[in-house]
Amino acid sequence: MKQEFLYSAISNNIAKLIRNNVLKAGDRLPSVRTLCREHGISMNTAKRVYLELEGQSLIESKPQSGYFVSRTHQKRLPLPGTSKPSAISSNKEPDELIRKFYLTMRRKDLTLFSMGAPADELLPLPALNKEMMRATRQLPGSGARYDELQGNEKLRQIVAARSFSWGGSLQENDLITTAGGMNALSFCMMALAKPGGVIAVESPVYPGILQLAVSLGLKVLELPTHPGTGIEIAGLKKLLHRIDLCLLVTNFGTPLGSCMPDENKKAVVDLLAKHGIPLIEDDLYGDLYFGGQRPKCCKAFDKHGTVLWCSSISKTLAPGYRVGWVAPGIYKEQIMKLKLVHAISSPTITQEVVANFLKSGRYENHLRKMRQTLQHNYHHYAETIAEYFPEGTKTSRPQGGLSLWVELDKTIDTAELYDIAIQHKISIAPGRMFTLQDQFHNCMRLCIGLPWSDDLQLKLKQLGRLATIIRP
Amino acid sequence: MKQEFLYSAISNNIAKLIRNNVLKAGDRLPSVRTLCREHGISMNTAKRVYLELEGQSLIESKPQSGYFVSRTHQKRLPLPGTSKPSAISSNKEPDELIRKFYLTMRRKDLTLFSMGAPADELLPLPALNKEMMRATRQLPGSGARYDELQGNEKLRQIVAARSFSWGGSLQENDLITTAGGMNALSFCMMALAKPGGVIAVESPVYPGILQLAVSLGLKVLELPTHPGTGIEIAGLKKLLHRIDLCLLVTNFGTPLGSCMPDENKKAVVDLLAKHGIPLIEDDLYGDLYFGGQRPKCCKAFDKHGTVLWCSSISKTLAPGYRVGWVAPGIYKEQIMKLKLVHAISSPTITQEVVANFLKSGRYENHLRKMRQTLQHNYHHYAETIAEYFPEGTKTSRPQGGLSLWVELDKTIDTAELYDIAIQHKISIAPGRMFTLQDQFHNCMRLCIGLPWSDDLQLKLKQLGRLATIIRP
Numbered sequence: 001m002k003q004e005f006l007y008s009a010i011s012n013n014i015a016k017l018i019r020n021n022v023l024k025a026g027d028r029l030p031s032v033r034t035l036c037r038e039h040g041i042s043m044n045t046a047k048r049v050y051l052e053l054e055g056q057s058l059i060e061s062k063p064q065s066g067y068f069v070s071r072t073h074q075k076r077l078p079l080p081g082t083s084k085p086s087a088i089s090s091n092k093e094p095d096e097l098i099r100k101f102y103l104t105m106r107r108k109d110l111t112l113f114s115m116g117a118p119a120d121e122l123l124p125l126p127a128l129n130k131e132m133m134r135a136t137r138q139l140p141g142s143g144a145r146y147d148e149l150q151g152n153e154k155l156r157q158i159v160a161a162r163s164f165s166w167g168g169s170l171q172e173n174d175l176i177t178t179a180g181g182m183n184a185l186s187f188c189m190m191a192l193a194k195p196g197g198v199i200a201v202e203s204p205v206y207p208g209i210l211q212l213a214v215s216l217g218l219k220v221l222e223l224p225t226h227p228g229t230g231i232e233i234a235g236l237k238k239l240l241h242r243i244d245l246c247l248l249v250t251n252f253g254t255p256l257g258s259c260m261p262d263e264n265k266k267a268v269v270d271l272l273a274k275h276g277i278p279l280i281e282d283d284l285y286g287d288l289y290f291g292g293q294r295p296k297c298c299k300a301f302d303k304h305g306t307v308l309w310c311s312s313i314s315k316t317l318a319p320g321y322r323v324g325w326v327a328p329g330i331y332k333e334q335i336m337k338l339k340l341v342h343a344i345s346s347p348t349i350t351q352e353v354v355a356n357f358l359k360s361g362r363y364e365n366h367l368r369k370m371r372q373t374l375q376h377n378y379h380h381y382a383e384t385i386a387e388y389f390p391e392g393t394k395t396s397r398p399q400g401g402l403s404l405w406v407e408l409d410k411t412i413d414t415a416e417l418y419d420i421a422i423q424h425k426i427s428i429a430p431g432r433m434f435t436l437q438d439q440f441h442n443c444m445r446l447c448i449g450l451p452w453s454d455d456l457q458l459k460l461k462q463l464g465r466l467a468t469i470i471r472p
Numbered sequence: 473m474k475q476e477f478l479y480s481a482i483s484n485n486i487a488k489l490i491r492n493n494v495l496k497a498g499d500r501l502p503s504v505r506t507l508c509r510e511h512g513i514s515m516n517t518a519k520r521v522y523l524e525l526e527g528q529s530l531i532e533s534k535p536q537s538g539y540f541v542s543r544t545h546q547k548r549l550p551l552p553g554t555s556k557p558s559a560i561s562s563n564k565e566p567d568e569l570i571r572k573f574y575l576t577m578r579r580k581d582l583t584l585f586s587m588g589a590p591a592d593e594l595l596p597l598p599a600l601n602k603e604m605m606r607a608t609r610q611l612p613g614s615g616a617r618y619d620e621l622q623g624n625e626k627l628r629q630i631v632a633a634r635s636f637s638w639g640g641s642l643q644e645n646d647l648i649t650t651a652g653g654m655n656a657l658s659f660c661m662m663a664l665a666k667p668g669g670v671i672a673v674e675s676p677v678y679p680g681i682l683q684l685a686v687s688l689g690l691k692v693l694e695l696p697t698h699p700g701t702g703i704e705i706a707g708l709k710k711l712l713h714r715i716d717l718c719l720l721v722t723n724f725g726t727p728l729g730s731c732m733p734d735e736n737k738k739a740v741v742d743l744l745a746k747h748g749i750p751l752i753e754d755d756l757y758g759d760l761y762f763g764g765q766r767p768k769c770c771k772a773f774d775k776h777g778t779v780l781w782c783s784s785i786s787k788t789l790a791p792g793y794r795v796g797w798v799a800p801g802i803y804k805e806q807i808m809k810l811k812l813v814h815a816i817s818s819p820t821i822t823q824e825v826v827a828n829f830l831k832s833g834r835y836e837n838h839l840r841k842m843r844q845t846l847q848h849n850y851h852h853y854a855e856t857i858a859e860y861f862p863e864g865t866k867t868s869r870p871q872g873g874l875s876l877w878v879e880l881d882k883t884i885d886t887a888e889l890y891d892i893a894i895q896h897k898i899s900i901a902p903g904r905m906f907t908l909q910d911q912f913h914n915c916m917r918l919c920i921g922l923p924w925s926d927d928l929q930l931k932l933k934q935l936g937r938l939a940t941i942i943r944p
Contacts, residue, residue: 102812106620117618125614132608132615132821142597142604143822144790146589148578179651179794179815186814195667211813318616320820322651340574341684342658343651347819348792349604350615 006041007292011049018058018069029059029067048292055291055399057379070379077386080394080407082232083439085203085222087239090437091214097415097433098207104427111450111459114427116206116254117319118402118449122373124366128318128357135352143349149336151177151325151346155355159311159325162358166286167300168309174327176335177346181284181312181324182208185247187342188280188308188326191334193218197244202231204405204434204443206254209247209282218245220436227396227405230260233267240275251295252285255405255434255445257398259295269301276306278331283311284324287367289400290375305329313354315402316367321350371400377448378404384457388464390471402449407431407442411472414444420466426459478513479764483521490530490541501531501539520764527763527871529851542851549858552866552879554704555911557675557694559711562909563686569887569905570679576899583922583931586899588678588726589791590874590921594845596838600790600829607824615821621808623649623797623818627827631783631797634830638758639772640781646799648807649818653756653784653796654680657719659814660752660780660798663806665690669716674703676877676906676915678726681719681754690717692908699868699877702732705739712747723767724757727877727906727917729870731761734768741773748778750803755783756796759839761872762847777801785826787874788839793822843872849920850876856929860936862943874921879903879914883944886916892938898931 017023030038035046050067053059060070104110136142150156156175163170178184185208193199195217201209203222213220221243224235231248248268250260260268272279281298289295299309308331312324323346328335339345357363381404385395392409408414414430421428431443450456489495502510507518522539525531532542576582608614622628628647635642650656657680665671667689673681675694685692693715696707703720720740722732732740744751753770761767771781780803784796795818800807811817829835853876857867864881880886886902893900903915922928 102621120613120617123616125616128616129608129614133605136601136604136608141592141792142601144595144597144600144792145592146791149574179819182816183814208813208816211809215810215813314816319618320613320616320817322815322817322819337683338687341680341687342655342814343794344654344680344786345792345794347651347794347822350819350821 006039007045007048007052010035010039010041011052014049014053015056015058023069025069025071027069029069031066051292055289055375057382057397060379076382076397078394079397080227080405080443082224082226083203084224085435085437085439087221089198089219089221091220092436092438093211093214094432097430100418101429101433104422107427110422110425110427111456112427113446113450113460113463114429115447115449116402117315118370119451121451122370122449123317124362127362127366128353131353131357132349135349135356139349139352143352145348147345147348147351149340149345151175152348152351152355154359155323155351156325158355158358165294166283167296170327174332175325176328176332176339177351178324178326178339179343179346180322181282181310181314182212183322183343184310184312184324184326185209185280185282186212187335187338188310188328188331189213189216189218189245189247190338191328191331192245192278192280194244198242200236200239200243200246202248202253202256203437204255204431204440206249207433210436214436222435222437225256225258227256227258229264230258231268233264233271236268236271240271240277243277245280246272246277247280247282248298249282249285250298251283252288252398252401253282254285254401254403255429257396257401257403257405259399262296265296265298266301269298269307273304273306279307281307281309283309284315285401286311287316288371288374288402290371290378291399295400299327302329316370317354317357317363318350321354322347323350323354374400374402374448377450377452380452380457381446381448381460384460385464388461390464390468402447404446404448406444406446408444408467409471410442412442412467412470414442416470417444417467420470421463424462424466426463428463478511479517479520479524482507482511482513483524486521486525487528487530495541497541497543499541501541503538523764526847527761529854529869532851548854548869550866551869552699552877552915554696554698555675556696557907557909557911559693561670561691561693563692564908564910565683565686566904569902572890573901573905576894579899582894582897582899583928584899585918585922585932585935586901587919587921588874589787590842591923593923594842594921595789596834599834599838600825603825603829604821607821607828611821611824615824617820619817619820619823621812621817623647624820624823624827626831627795627823628797630827630830637766638755639768642799646804647797648800648804648811649823650796650798650811651815651818652794653754653782653786654684655794655815656782656784656796656798657681657752657754658684659807659810660782660800660803661685661688661690661717661719662810663800663803664717664750664752666716670714672708672711672715672718674720674725674728676727676903676912678721679905682908686908694907694909697728697730699728699730701736702730703740705736705743708740708743712743712749715749717752718744718749719752719754720770721754721757722770723755724760724870724873725754726757726873726875727901729868729873729875729877731767731871737768737770738773741770741779745776745778751779753779753781755781756787757873758783759788760843760846760874762843762850763871767872771799774801788842789826789829789835790822793826794819795822795826846874846920849922849924852924852929853918853920853932856932857936860933862936862940874919876918876920878916878918880916880939881943882914884914884939884942886914888942889916889939892942893935896934896938898935900935
């Protein structure tokens with residue numbers, strides 16, 4: 001506990017020095033060893049201090065030479081404001097835009113800033129392959145047998161054990177596996193949705209969540225959302241009486257990459273529970289934090305079993321495996337029945353491979369590397385955008401995840417930019433996709449899960465130039 | 473065409489001779505070669521004649537000695553009558569029974585006559601393993617990448633090509649893959665169901681279909697069904713005005729194993745189309761025919777695109793792979809959207825393995841063997857039941873599939889038999905599971921997809937004895 005306290009105090013202190021320009025861009029910071037000595041802290045704590053500051057883009061590490069105050073943070077662009085969706089639920093699905101978007105998603109000649117999953121280069125494919133071979137040889141029935149309804153036991157064990165990292169204390173029996181994360185959300189929403197009911201979500205939000213809600217006959221209420229800290233508690237409070245169900249991507253959700261502070265998570269859980277509103281929490285990006293510490297989940301504050309915690313390895317390991325899970329609290333029986341009825345069971349072999357991979361510790365190694373890559377990518381993106389995008393551009397400052405949200409000048413329409421960019425072999429995700437209302441026309445989402453390269457930078461510069469050109 | 477005509481004429485003729493006792497049990501039939509010569513037909517046609525008769529249990533082949541009139545058909549038990557469900561849709565889910573049933577499904581100490589899938593021994597596991605290794609090595613992204621929304625192209629190609637065998641003429645683009653067959657049914661029902669609407673199904677019928685319908689808020693209308701030829705056309709006609717949607721397992725469905733004759737299939741398709749009622753056809757057992765010829769599907773008679781043809785490899789190759797598909801006709805857009813919203817995509821690697829396995833021709837070889845095994849199993853079951861089950865027992869005479877339906881004397885309650893059998897390490901599927909009404913209390917389903925052995929026969933005899941004992 002003392003180390004925990006020291007770690008926050010020290011990193012906050014250094015952050016303040018940088019923000020107040022006492023420590024200047026390019027200044028060298030004390031070595032990890034010096035930091036230990038000066039503050040009487042352990043090496044691990046010292047490392048976490050610097051990881052945390054790196055996560056906030058305030059400092060950067062240079063191989064073999066130590067830590068320096070980041071130059072990026074100096075010229076980083078302003079943050080977009082809190083979103084202001086209408087409190088009247090609307091259902092203007094941007095069908096045409098989404099149709100166009102999916103048509104180009106698999107074109108190999110495009111630079112896919114539009115992607116929603118990490119590129120192959122960020123995934124440990126050879127290690128996964130080996131695990132697949134081993135599991136195929138060793139699994140009784142070779143994966144051809146039906147898996148048990150609740151899902152692979154080893155997988156549920158290790159997911160439960162890992163819940164410790166986000167403040168949870170799940171047991172293997174609390175979990176049900178699903179065919180990917182979206183499948184988990186779908187079961188949860190089907191279990192809880194009454195046609196005509198109202199579901200509250202972030203705004204902007206992942207389009208799949210909007211489509212799922214609409215397809216189940218729900219009305220969607222979009223909540224005012226801050227790009228750094230997620231939904232506004234005050235905004236939620238005002239609307240509570242109208243909400244039947246809430247779904248939040250609490251850690252680094254797409255497209256904003258916001259992360260709700262612990263106190264907000266706790267407040268939301270308490271508020272919703274008090275009003276008898278279940279919370280579906282989608283934590284699929286939680287392991288992709290840039291700082292020194294895995295953020296908590298709302299589920300960690302769940303006293304009544306009314307938080308349905310969903311996650312998967314689709315954004316961190318193997319999208320095509322379709323392995324996800326849910327800890328549905330008091331709704332376990334309903335979810336089990338839905339899984340039986342709609343799916344019988346989840347794919348056997350891919351669950352086994354994921355279970356073994358997670359148990360072996362290779363997952364943690366992989367995540368460490370992946371987080372670093374994503375963080376570096378983010379800095380590269382931020383720098384390039386600051387330099388080459390038109391005046392008036394704002395960006396989110398994700399502390400984890402795969403997405404960067406870019407708000408352009410109000411006069412620039414990203415649906416138009418999409419069409420022009422495609423002609424230049426660049427694909428983006430226009431902002432209008434992430435809402436059922438008339439907003440975010442001047443925004444877009446960029447995937448930072450692509451391998452950074454000179455070519456990629458050129459494409460990003462080109463995108464900035466195209467945005468400048470179409471400005472009226 | 474001439475051969476087609478000859479083949480029917482000859483096999484019908486021989487069948488008549490056997491039924492009229494002109495040819496007697498144990499009589500040797502002419503060799504295939506002699507049959508060719510005598511009737512001026514090809515070897516293939518002659519073989520098909522005998523396969524067809526074997527499928528009807530009228531003759532049996534003995535290795536190295538030829539074909540003989542079956543002894544089984546002499547002492548085979550009467551067929552249960554056409555079911556007579558109430559025309560008022562009822563919703564008495566046998567929850568407690570189903571809960572108990574699933575609790576024992578994975579117990580390794582039981583003889584699982586209750587199984588709904590083939591035992592490992594009937595599946596080509598080593599060959600599948602090899603294919604899995606190969607696919608893992610060769611697939612770009614090793615199966616970790618999201619598959620395209622519509623599903624693996626190679627798989628859709630080969631499923632389309634194979635549609636020829638059941639009178640279909642599907643194109644690759646007509647198909648959408650799903651995570652197993654139940655998932656295909658679930659998408660179809662979700663696309664077509666309006667809460668409070670009425671769905672017509674066979675009676676008895678697979679419990680998963682009942683549960684799915686109920687969970688989507690549908691009312692279930694069970695149709696009078698003959699154990700040999702499926703639903704009665706006259707019964708359907710009378711109820712047409714009350715039906716919004718129909719779901720039929722047209723070939724060897726569980727539990728009856730009935731197979732609708734071509735003329736009934738055509739009549740049903742025409743009737744439903746005339747009344748604007750879509751038909752979900754579940755053909756998951758169609759490849760498991762015992763006779764010489766793959767039965768047709770309703771989809772083969774579909775002129776307006778209102779038949780949604782579903783199938784999978786869960787009953788023939790690898791239940792745990794979760795690979796299925798649907799040819800949804802005019803409902804393609806709706807099903808694509810549902811798949812996107814509820815699943816994003818299907819598992820990549822298992823689709824690839826199945827596609828390669830089907831393309832290689834190994835699937836046809838495997839099916840040939842599996843059909844033979846199932847057919848032999850059926851004969852063994854029928855013989856043993858005829859000899860050791862209590863008086864008054866009737867059984868279905870499946871011409872394909874995995875299920876045998878056993879009707880005991882009215883005084884015997886199979887829910888009670890279930891409890892007693894479990895104590896003797898035997899598990900069955902009580903008849904009441906296959907309906908939402910008060911019927912089939914004296915029936916049960918036995919899986920014929922277990923490897924036949926002296927031990928299995930002992931267990932089957934024991935089951936017969938237990939049934940005799942509990943008779944009041």
